[in-house]
Amino acid sequence: MNRRLFTLAATALAAFSLSTQARAADELRVMVHSSFSLPKPLLAQFEAQNGIRLAIIKGGDAGEMLNKLILTRAQPIADVVFGIDNTLVGKALAAGVLEPALPQTADAPDANLGAALAAVDYGFVTLNYDKAAVAKSGISLPKTLQDLTLPAYKNWLVTPNPATSSTGYAFMLATISAMGEEPAFAWWAQMRGNGLKVVKGWSEAYYTDFARNKGAYPLVVSYATSPAAEVFYSKEKTPESPTASLNLKGGVFRQVEGVGLVKGGGQRAVALKFVDFLRSAPVQEALQTAMWMYPVQAKTPLAEVMRHAAEPTEFEAPATQVVAGKGAQWVARWTKVVLK
Amino acid sequence: MLPVVLPGWLRRSVWLGLLPAVALLVLLIAPLGRLVLAGWAGDVSLPGAAATEAWSLGSPWQDDYLRWRVLWSLAQAGITCVLALALGLPLAWVLARFQFAGRTLVLRLLMLPFVVPTLVAALGVLALWGPRGVLSGWLGVNLHNTPWLLLYGNLFFNLCLVVRAGVDALGQVNARQVAAARSLGATPWRAFWRVEWPSIAPWLMSSLCLVFLYCFAGFGLALVLGGQRYATVEVEIYTLVAHELQLGQASVLALWMLLLTGTVALVYALLEKRLAAPARVEPIARRPPHGMAQWLALLAALGVLFVICALPVLAIVWRALDAGWATWVTVLDAEVRGALWNTLRFSALALAAATLLGVLHALAAERSVPWRAAAFLPFVVSPVTVAFGLLLLYPSWTASLPLLLAAYAVLAYPFVAKSLSAGLDSLPPHVLHAARTLGASPQRTFWRVTLPLLRPALRRGMAFAAATALCEFAVTLFLSRPEWATLTTLIYQRLGHPGASSLDQAMVLACLLMLLALLAFLLIEWPAADHHDRRRSPASAVAVGAFLHA
Numbered sequence: 001m002n003r004r005l006f007t008l009a010a011t012a013l014a015a016f017s018l019s020t021q022a023r024a025a026d027e028l029r030v031m032v033h034s035s036f037s038l039p040k041p042l043l044a045q046f047e048a049q050n051g052i053r054l055a056i057i058k059g060g061d062a063g064e065m066l067n068k069l070i071l072t073r074a075q076p077i078a079d080v081v082f083g084i085d086n087t088l089v090g091k092a093l094a095a096g097v098l099e100p101a102l103p104q105t106a107d108a109p110d111a112n113l114g115a116a117l118a119a120v121d122y123g124f125v126t127l128n129y130d131k132a133a134v135a136k137s138g139i140s141l142p143k144t145l146q147d148l149t150l151p152a153y154k155n156w157l158v159t160p161n162p163a164t165s166s167t168g169y170a171f172m173l174a175t176i177s178a179m180g181e182e183p184a185f186a187w188w189a190q191m192r193g194n195g196l197k198v199v200k201g202w203s204e205a206y207y208t209d210f211a212r213n214k215g216a217y218p219l220v221v222s223y224a225t226s227p228a229a230e231v232f233y234s235k236e237k238t239p240e241s242p243t244a245s246l247n248l249k250g251g252v253f254r255q256v257e258g259v260g261l262v263k264g265g266g267q268r269a270v271a272l273k274f275v276d277f278l279r280s281a282p283v284q285e286a287l288q289t290a291m292w293m294y295p296v297q298a299k300t301p302l303a304e305v306m307r308h309a310a311e312p313t314e315f316e317a318p319a320t321q322v323v324a325g326k327g328a329q330w331v332a333r334w335t336k337v338v339l340k
Numbered sequence: 341m342l343p344v345v346l347p348g349w350l351r352r353s354v355w356l357g358l359l360p361a362v363a364l365l366v367l368l369i370a371p372l373g374r375l376v377l378a379g380w381a382g383d384v385s386l387p388g389a390a391a392t393e394a395w396s397l398g399s400p401w402q403d404d405y406l407r408w409r410v411l412w413s414l415a416q417a418g419i420t421c422v423l424a425l426a427l428g429l430p431l432a433w434v435l436a437r438f439q440f441a442g443r444t445l446v447l448r449l450l451m452l453p454f455v456v457p458t459l460v461a462a463l464g465v466l467a468l469w470g471p472r473g474v475l476s477g478w479l480g481v482n483l484h485n486t487p488w489l490l491l492y493g494n495l496f497f498n499l500c501l502v503v504r505a506g507v508d509a510l511g512q513v514n515a516r517q518v519a520a521a522r523s524l525g526a527t528p529w530r531a532f533w534r535v536e537w538p539s540i541a542p543w544l545m546s547s548l549c550l551v552f553l554y555c556f557a558g559f560g561l562a563l564v565l566g567g568q569r570y571a572t573v574e575v576e577i578y579t580l581v582a583h584e585l586q587l588g589q590a591s592v593l594a595l596w597m598l599l600l601t602g603t604v605a606l607v608y609a610l611l612e613k614r615l616a617a618p619a620r621v622e623p624i625a626r627r628p629p630h631g632m633a634q635w636l637a638l639l640a641a642l643g644v645l646f647v648i649c650a651l652p653v654l655a656i657v658w659r660a661l662d663a664g665w666a667t668w669v670t671v672l673d674a675e676v677r678g679a680l681w682n683t684l685r686f687s688a689l690a691l692a693a694a695t696l697l698g699v700l701h702a703l704a705a706e707r708s709v710p711w712r713a714a715a716f717l718p719f720v721v722s723p724v725t726v727a728f729g730l731l732l733l734y735p736s737w738t739a740s741l742p743l744l745l746a747a748y749a750v751l752a753y754p755f756v757a758k759s760l761s762a763g764l765d766s767l768p769p770h771v772l773h774a775a776r777t778l779g780a781s782p783q784r785t786f787w788r789v790t791l792p793l794l795r796p797a798l799r800r801g802m803a804f805a806a807a808t809a810l811c812e813f814a815v816t817l818f819l820s821r822p823e824w825a826t827l828t829t830l831i832y833q834r835l836g837h838p839g840a841s842s843l844d845q846a847m848v849l850a851c852l853l854m855l856l857a858l859l860a861f862l863l864i865e866w867p868a869a870d871h872h873d874r875r876r877s878p879a880s881a882v883a884v885g886a887f888l889h890a
Contacts, residue, residue: 067581071581339569
């Protein structure tokens with residue numbers, strides 16, 4: 001009795017789970033990084049207009065997401081990918097996980113992403129400081145990255161690890177791009193001696209160790225838009241942000257994120273529509289306060305709250321070929337210099 | 341049909357063992373072989389994985405950073421062993437020698453950490469001692485970024501294992517020998533060291549071997565609690581693959597892990613071999629504690645057990661309840677429901693496959709020692725290593741459901757096999773003979789006599805297999821598609837966004853998963869527990885511990 005019941009249950013379950021396994025024909029699989037977010041009504045509208053269901057697959061940090069695409073390229077797990085940026089595009093192309101050319105990306109601005117990706121948004125990785133913590137310390141803000149190596153700024157900065165976080169990776173690339181490889185790593189070595197804290201990802205740095213969130217570090221590697229997000233999410237109506245960006249020479253990186261077609265994926269027609277959708281006016285407007293990036297289409301009106309986030313005027317944006325060629329070596333070297 | 345007439349047992353074991361043998365070969369040995377090859381020859385080609393610098397077989401020892409990882413992994417395992425012995429032996433002694441109300445309950449609760457998923461345990465430790473933790477808030481100490489978090493987590497799992505082995509071993513000490521020593525004038529202290537210790541030491545050493553193995557090859561705890569500095573080699577392998585795509589370096593590390601864990605496993609096997617089946621001895625009678633000192637000892641022992649083994653679990657429950665009804669409602673969104681469904685169906689399918697493999701393996705191994713040893717293989721190899729090997733060997737099958745489930749099943753089935761083997765050993769032969777004499781066919785004897793007799797053992801094995809599948813984390817992280825998130829991977833994701841609300845959600849999910857594991861365990865195991873407990877030898881207790889950890 002028991003046995004028969006068990007066999008029956010197992011068979012039924014197997015059949016059921018395998019049946020849910022088969023992919024629906026009217027489904028577009030969209031691979032995104034973990035920070036992807038858009039208002040639900042917008043996505044629903046896209047689904048209704050195109051008669052398709054969107055399966056949004058979050059693949060972790062952008063770097064991790066790309067590695068997942070590379071490791072599974074024999075059996076692609078998505079049709080479209082959003083979130084590959086100018087630090088990762090070289091690696092993505094070398095690994096052959098993207099369709100090499102999108103049909104219509106002629107209007108891409110100076111996105112530096114190449115033909116395989118259509119730029120969607122851009123942002124700046126830069127330092128943020130907690131105004132209250134800095135005021136309490138009684139020390140004026142550092143003027144250069146070199147200042148941060150002074151004893152006065154001991155135990156001030158927390159950064160995500162470039163090996164596991166695309167934010168940390170971008171910041172490391174900015175220092176190398178501005179200072180040159182040798183001086184940059186000398187700076188990192190000095191920072192290590194000055195109490196630099198390294199954590200796994202951006203959210204851990206920002207939400208656990210940054211002074212704004214009851215952590216111990218007044219400075220964090222974050223985004224130029226983070227101060228605006230602080231205002232946007234604060235419960236009380238704050239006239240100004242409790243944090244601000246600190247744009248130092250060699251400490252600002254311009255990141256451009258794009259969308260592309262996964263090689264071997266399906267649903268080509270709808271996938272291209274999704275590319276257009278991400279670059280359409282409603283999405284360009286919405287993504288500002290959903291993902292805290294700037295819209296790539298210049299005519300898009302800026303969200304009101306973005307006035308709390310000044311766009312840096314000086315930044316680093318190294319060539320994607322250089323990053324693709326040397327990025328992995330730099331990360332390995334960074335690990336040696338800062339963590340070993 | 342076999343062309344030659346083989347002896348009956350060989351024929352049977354060949355046919356029965358075919359499926360488990362193929363499974364082990366395809367899902368365990370071949371991937372490991374691939375890994376060894378990759379580590380040895382540097383034969384890992386993956387476009388897009390830019391070569392960094394040359395790595396060789398010796399690089400983990402030449403490179404300061406990697407050497408620190410390996411040495412720290414060894415050190416934390418060693419420290420855990422020392423702590424577990426220092427705390428566990430007195431605890432075991434108190435539990436084995438004193439009779440007090442609730443003793444059986446305490447012994448049963450000692451099994452509790454075994455059904456707690458590693459990730460949940462890690463969260464429990466964080467809820468107590470992490471940033472904004474319950475205790476770190478009250479006591480004003482911050483253990484974040486210290487090795488203590490990881491060591492505490494290690495102890496949570498392994499103290500119970502050592503105590504359990506110690507209690508069972510102390511129950512095998514011959515009362516007459518101790519009485520003789522005492523009447524010859526030995527102090528209780530001296531009698532302990534000269535009579536009791538020598539007879540329990542092998543059991544303890546064998547359990548410490550397992551403790552070392554688990555801690556050394558540990559992944560989930562170290563991933564969450566180790567931080568940047570105190571993570572283990574397994575975490576490094578995972579980071580190298582998932583974040584950096586440095587497959588060459590990862591495979592060299594995996595190769596070294598295999599060598600080191602293999603060595604420890606060998607020592608364990610040798611120790612186990614020396615542990616003969618216990619002779620019938622007259623155990624030392626338990627007495628109620630009398631006198632201030634003995635009561636204090638008992639209270640202290642229970643207190644230590646509570647702090648190390650119960651507090652993290654309670655902390656999670658407390659934090660989950662504290663998160664408020666609103667979090668509980670919002671937490672059950674589509675994503676969580678999907679993960680819950682994935683967890684349930686993957687576990688059920690894996691359990692079905694594991695049961696089949698386990699039963700076949702146990703029947704095939706009835707008279708074959710090598711086959712019995714083979715059931716230990718999946719324990720020796722860490723899930724991260726297996727998953728990585730599978731990834732290298734079957735690139736076109738990564739992120740396919742059959743491979744994921746097969747990996748689950750191979751990691752879980754030894755529980756069934758080992759438990760069933762023990763059950764087969766204790767089958768009374770005369771009952772089977774009687775059935776055959778009364779005219780039952782071999783098949784009928786199997787279904788009507790053997791199987792019902794084996795039911796408790798089967799249940800126990802399935803319970804552990806189910807708990808393993810429910811709590812599976814490492815393989816899922818490697819081989820799964822993102823849309824197949826299970827509860828464990830979802831908890832890990834939420835943990836990666838440690839805003840206060842995400843942390844609350846992670847706690848609620850952890851609570852949910854713990855309840856699920858407990859429920860599965862109770863459903864399958866509890867009815868069988870009672871009459872099984874009485875016939876358990878220390879060896880099986882240790883083996884049970886082994887099950888639970890994998």
